Amino acid sequence: MHENAPKKPDPADQYPQDVLDTDAFALVCKALGHPVRIKILNYLRKMDRCICGRIVEILPLAQSTVSQHLKVLKGAGLIRGEVEGLNTCYCLDTEVLDRFKKTVESL
Amino acid sequence: MHENAPKKPDPADQYPQDVLDTDAFALVCKALGHPVRIKILNYLRKMDRCICGRIVEILPLAQSTVSQHLKVLKGAGLIRGEVEGLNTCYCLDTEVLDRFKKTVESL
DNA sequence: ATCGTTTATCGTAAATGAACGATAAAGAAC
C-alpha cells in the first residue's frame, strides 16, 4: 500500500465503476434502510417515472416527509429528479442501481 | 420455479422464502448501512469464521462499540454467533445473505 | 476460591433520523 511506483492501486482502474467502495455501498444501503424508501423505489420501478405528487398520494405521510425521503434516495444516487414546469419528475438511476447489484452479488 | 397451477396469492407460496418482504429487506439494508458493519461482514467472508476479539483488534473502536455492531448484524440475521468457552465465534448466515441477494437482484 | 480474559450489557452524551406543520420559491392559470 505504498505508492512508490505508479502501479495500479487505483480502485477506479481495478473495478471499472462496477463495484462500490465500502463507504459508498454503506450509503446506498442506508438509503434503502427504510420501508417507505423501498416502497418509493418499487413504485418508481413499476412506473418507470412519475412526479412527486403521485408518490405523495400513495403514501400515508406528509408531503414534507415524502420530500425528505426522496432527498435521501437522491443523495445516495438511487433516483434522479428533474423539474418539469411545476412538477418534479423522478426516476430510478439504473446505473447506480446496477452498480449496487454487482456489489451485492460480490458479497 | 414457476407457478404452473397457481391458485394461491399467498406470498409465502409465491416466493418460497427466497425473497424478503419490504420490511425485512429494509431491516437488512439498515444493518448494512454503516461502513464498520460492511467491514465486519467482509472480514467474516474472508475468514469464514472468527472470534469477537479478532474483530475488535482490526477495528479502531472500543470493544463495546464493536459488540454493538455485531448485535445489529445478528439482529438482521446476517451473522450468527456461538459461544465457545470464553470466546464467541461469529460467522455469516449464508442463507439470509442469499435471500438478500435474490431480493436485490429483483430490484 | 481467586484472579485474569473475553464478551455482553448498562448508562450516558452527542449526533442523526423521522415525522410534522409552516413557509418559501417557482411556475401555471386567471
Next chain:
DNA sequence: GTTCTTTATCGTTCATTTACGATAAACGAT
C-alpha cells in the same frame, strides 16, 4: 398583476444510532 398548485426547505419535536467507559457474567487458569 394576483392567485393557485407543486415541491423543497425550515424549524421543531421525539426517537434512534453511535460512540465511549464502566460493569457484569461466564469461563479458564492458577
